[in-house]
Amino acid sequence: MQRRSRPGGLLDSAAPASPPAPEQIRNLRQAGGASFGRSRPERPHVQDRLDVERWINEGGHVAPEAVIQREMAAEDDRPGGAAGQHSRAAQSAEVRSSPAAAAESTSSSPQHPARARVLIAGGGVAGLETLLALRSLAADRLEITIVAPELKFVNAAMSVDQPFKPQRVRGLRLEDAAAEFAAHWHRGALDRVEPEQHLIVTKDGDELPYDRLVLALGAHPEHEWQFPGVLTYHGGRDGPNYRLLLHQLREGEVSRVAFVKPAGASWPLPLYDLALMTAAECAAHDRAGVELTLITPEPEPLAIFGTTASAAVRRLLHDNRVTLYTASYGVLSRRGWLAISPGERAIQVDRVVTEPRLVGPRLRGVACDHDGFIPTDAHGRLAGLDGVFAAGDATAFPIKHGGLAAQQADAVAEAIAASVGANIDPQPFRPILRGVLLTGGPPRYLRADISDNADDDSVISQRPLWWPPDKISGRYLAPYLSSQVGDATDVMPQGEAVTPVETALEQVAADTPRRFGELSDLPPR
Numbered sequence: 001m002q003r004r005s006r007p008g009g010l011l012d013s014a015a016p017a018s019p020p021a022p023e024q025i026r027n028l029r030q031a032g033g034a035s036f037g038r039s040r041p042e043r044p045h046v047q048d049r050l051d052v053e054r055w056i057n058e059g060g061h062v063a064p065e066a067v068i069q070r071e072m073a074a075e076d077d078r079p080g081g082a083a084g085q086h087s088r089a090a091q092s093a094e095v096r097s098s099p100a101a102a103a104e105s106t107s108s109s110p111q112h113p114a115r116a117r118v119l120i121a122g123g124g125v126a127g128l129e130t131l132l133a134l135r136s137l138a139a140d141r142l143e144i145t146i147v148a149p150e151l152k153f154v155n156a157a158m159s160v161d162q163p164f165k166p167q168r169v170r171g172l173r174l175e176d177a178a179a180e181f182a183a184h185w186h187r188g189a190l191d192r193v194e195p196e197q198h199l200i201v202t203k204d205g206d207e208l209p210y211d212r213l214v215l216a217l218g219a220h221p222e223h224e225w226q227f228p229g230v231l232t233y234h235g236g237r238d239g240p241n242y243r244l245l246l247h248q249l250r251e252g253e254v255s256r257v258a259f260v261k262p263a264g265a266s267w268p269l270p271l272y273d274l275a276l277m278t279a280a281e282c283a284a285h286d287r288a289g290v291e292l293t294l295i296t297p298e299p300e301p302l303a304i305f306g307t308t309a310s311a312a313v314r315r316l317l318h319d320n321r322v323t324l325y326t327a328s329y330g331v332l333s334r335r336g337w338l339a340i341s342p343g344e345r346a347i348q349v350d351r352v353v354t355e356p357r358l359v360g361p362r363l364r365g366v367a368c369d370h371d372g373f374i375p376t377d378a379h380g381r382l383a384g385l386d387g388v389f390a391a392g393d394a395t396a397f398p399i400k401h402g403g404l405a406a407q408q409a410d411a412v413a414e415a416i417a418a419s420v421g422a423n424i425d426p427q428p429f430r431p432i433l434r435g436v437l438l439t440g441g442p443p444r445y446l447r448a449d450i451s452d453n454a455d456d457d458s459v460i461s462q463r464p465l466w467w468p469p470d471k472i473s474g475r476y477l478a479p480y481l482s483s484q485v486g487d488a489t490d491v492m493p494q495g496e497a498v499t500p501v502e503t504a505l506e507q508v509a510a511d512t513p514r515r516f517g518e519l520s521d522l523p524p525r
Helices: 022-028 046-056 065-073 086-092 099-105 125-141 156-161 174-180 236-250 269-284 307-319 402-419 477-485 501-508
Strands: 116-121 142-148 184-187 190-194 199-202 207-209 212-215 220-222 230-232 256-260 291-295 322-325 329-334 337-341 345-348 351-354 357-359 388-390 432-437 444-449 459-461
Touching: 116 125, 125 142, 125 174, 125 212, 125 402, 125 477, 142 174, 156 236, 156 269, 174 184, 190 212, 212 402, 230 236, 236 269, 236 351, 256 269, 256 329, 256 345, 269 291, 269 307, 269 322, 269 351, 269 432, 307 322, 307 444, 307 459, 329 351, 388 402, 402 432
Parallel strands: 116 142, 116 212, 142 184, 212 388, 230 351, 256 291, 256 351, 291 322
Antiparallel strands: 190 199, 199 207, 220 357, 329 337, 337 345, 432 444, 444 459
8 A cells, every 4th residue: 555645734714604594495495306215206307407406516517417317327437447447456445454354355256356446435424324325226336445534433413312311322333334234444534535546545645546436524513602601512522511501500500591503504403402402401400490592593493394394393492481583693792691683682691502613524636615515416426526426514515414414325326326337227316304303302303305396395293204213314324223223312312202113103104115224204193
């Protein structure tokens, strides 16, 4: 394996993103598309598909339909392609714990011809969903390597529950997950892509060649506020600090808490989780005098889920005595006071809970927007880069959500599988939102097809709307996580207030066909 010295350098700081306008959310719901599911709907008209692709690419240039179809159907027969470069496959598929075994597994023979090398950069939701989808769709046609700096995959979606039910989060060892699906694991952080040479370079200087590259790097947090009394909740690592805040609320040391969604890219649901569960915790300890406030730039609470779900969430907040400010921004003006704009409003606060604004990976060798996110077309392809795809929060798609990241990964996997000869009609990314709102009582399951130009199909229910009812609603990843850790609290909601899953399946979806190993939607009740 070759090593190169890596030139240093600082990233330019990203300019703050413009706050989302109400018409942006409406535009998302008018993009046109088909329902999500394993069974394939009729292929949409060419113009509909291109409209969606241009929307997802935020006005960027996409290839004409004829070029898209030709690329998707083409085999990898270019000079120096998978077969011509196979001698480098053992090098790219290094497994540090057993290099010899990795090299042996990539050797070719008449019975096992050379396979296209797929590098998946990232071990999060999009990365693991890509791995599982490729193994399901393309079987033995691919040599897959996961490159990630982390040792474990941890479901960050359930981290909001940790302060209230502290326990050890098990997670999944990436090396074990890769081995289970006949893939290799290379521990390292991606530094840059060299598309002309079809290789990536890690921050350790390792060079790994590829035939197909999937960038599933996720987004990076960017702090909004650095003030005393402000808790930016990133996930499980902030659980101890939030537990301290709960203790202070119970003891009367803190009486006023504001939950503030920042401007720019972020996923708002965790703030609603924290606000409602904190309200339930205060009610359970007779702290009726606590003042809880939620401030969000959204035109309505969780507006992206549609009017039905939004109205129900508004009622939940009201019933739990959480004051709501929509189409508003919270700004710390002076100690103990939070200004609310627009307008000349201010509220007293003892603590502020917020979440980080997200920025993209700003990867060298790959074009990105002003916030570092990677533009793609509806199949996850990067314009002008042969064989390079991206999925998940690293992309320029404006909604950062684990379930959508998995759906993007499915579209990428279908495109790659078709390109190596799998008998599949690759479908473009058609976003369907699925979210679990934790309340301190029965959770609420929310679902909305934001790619459908029909009437608002917003659904909210106390019963699961999909199976398994994980917070991460990946087609392949959700069943796999449940099979690995069962109904652990770091996978799906638990507690006396939760509807048993077995009951939901028997009573709600007895006639619903479900493919083993894949997520299935359940009819609402």
